[in-house]
Amino acid sequence: MPGFLDGEDLSPNAIERARQASGEYIDLTSSNPTHQGLLFPDDVLREASAAYWANRRYDPDPRGLYAARLAIAQYYAERAPALSLHADQIVITASTSEAYSLLFALLTDPGDNVLAPAITYPLFEYLAMAHQIELRPYALDERRGWRIDPTSLRLQADERTRAVLVVSPHNPTGAVLASRAPVLHALDLPIICDEVFAAFPYRAATVPPVGALYPELPVFHLNGISKMFALPDLKLGWIALNDAAHDRFGERLEVLNDTFLSANALTQTMLPAIFEHGRAFTAAMHERIRQSLDMAIALLSGCDVVRVHPPDGGYYLFPEIVGWGDEEALILYLLKHGVLVHPGYFYGYEQGAHVVVSCLVAPSQLREGIERMVAALSAWVSARDSSS
Ligand SMILES: Cc1ncc(COP(=O)(O)O)c(C=O)c1O
Known part of the structure; x- marks a missing residue:
């Protein structure tokens, strides 16, 4: 079978x-x-959840709770460089892993392919298998600080390539996409950027949101509270769409997220306080x-x-x-x-x-x-x- x-x-x-x-x-x-x-801190979590218990009512929003999306948009406004997003450019999910699955469903049909780093945290291959798509590995250059190898990336793309997956900071090499790589512009494909480690620069001064580096390309930023706030148990992630991604894909992504509505209301209600405190x-x-x-x-x-x-x-x-x-x-x-x-x-x-x-x-x-x-x-x- x-x-x-x-x-x-x-x-x-x-x-x-x-x-x-x-x-x-x-x-x-x-x-x-x-x-x-x-x-x-427990006390922040307890206080953040009190608002939910005080006024418990299920009002699902296909993109996620508005106040939570606003807090996430505010986070992008404070990144360096800033990325100005409207709350409607945020889609809340249960995790980054789920966000990948939504994006594969949004961008691909079975038999299509997505370009992904050859060295990678072992998550994508299962997601790709579940969506019956091919992950085409592009090389990272060890001698150049694990930068994307532009020739390898270009050679892996074909007429069935639907997106490029970038992880910045990358797991496990730690490489950050710090400036525009001309090859990504030339490929002219949507970028899925996993930035779950963005809160932890080491050698890099900052981790730029990739959507700010490539305003002309649709960029989907994936992040969540599991790494940034050490809260993997509270299960909340998101997709932040830059203007180009929102214009082309926002409506369809909303329908897709509405199909599952996996992010729970309690954690979404807590999110503004988690960001604030x-x-x-x-x-x-x-x-x-x-x-x-x-x-x-x-x-x-x-x-x-x-x-x-x-x-x-x-x-x-x-x-x-x-x-x-x-x-x-x-x-x-x-x-x-x-x-x-x-x-x-x-x-x-x-x-x-x-x-x-x-x-x-x-x-x-x-x-x-x-x-x-x-x-x-x-x-x-x-x-x-x-x-x-
Ligand atoms: C690069 C990368 N992306 C995504 C994830 C999963 O994140 P989440 O807990 O939000 O599903 C991990 C987990 O280690 C990771 O290393």
Whole structure:
């Protein structure tokens, strides 16, 4: 019987089996803020929800609660550079993942394709499969700070390409699309820009909303409260359409969102207060991430076989372990030494041996995990050198 993942082997892979069998280890793959001591203040949430309980009434709006959309539009007015949006240019969803699904339904028919970064958080392939579209990978150039490779992007487009997917800051490389890349203008396709890590610039001074860089192209910005306010459990995301996207696609997207109305009224009612009173929390989280990245980069740079590129933004590091061949063997070796990281191939990158380290992990655990990693790699180098 055909259908989603029909015939695929869904049993645990070798790394997952080793993890389950392993004793104590430090998990440097975790990016769940509620597991890492990053809890959005309770009192703000309680107070924000009080308005809902005081006046409970279901008045669904196909684009989402007006007051919540207004708060999101205000957030774009404060970005650098500012992006001026009307509340009607915002569509509220239950998550960024759901927003992708709506946009694939909006922009494509089965058999069409969307261009997506070759290295990526493993989410898009399932969404693409669910919509029976093809994801065509474009290369990111490691030597140029993981910038989009314009030739690769151009070569992947054909007459069935319906959009380009850009992640800025990118997960896991941390690259930010900081200025206009001429190739995106030349392709003249709608851009889906995932900016869930925009609140956390590191090397970059700011993360520009891509719709401000390309006013002539339809741009859909995807974001939500799961990363920005460490509230993945409250399930609220959005799509912000620049003028060109709103003019061409706004009405149809409204009908599509009205078909599901998945975002719950409670969280939507809370959103203006979350924006108003949550900024200090986000600023403190940003500072913790910055210090964690500083510490992790300094420790990793002390190891000869680790090549680490400081990210423009986000909270991941994607270092290369120079001279190591088999990535899966590397992950199993590190797990034996008490630290779990993800391999680059989970993210679709198979050149050289890379690992993904989440710097959202609580700082003391992060330090110890990286120290274990550096010690294990140093032991490997000594053993290799003494046997040659
Ligand atoms: C690049 C990227 N986009 C989207 C998501 C999912 O976001 P949400 O929780 O809003 O569905 C993630 C989650 O890690 C992510 O890394």
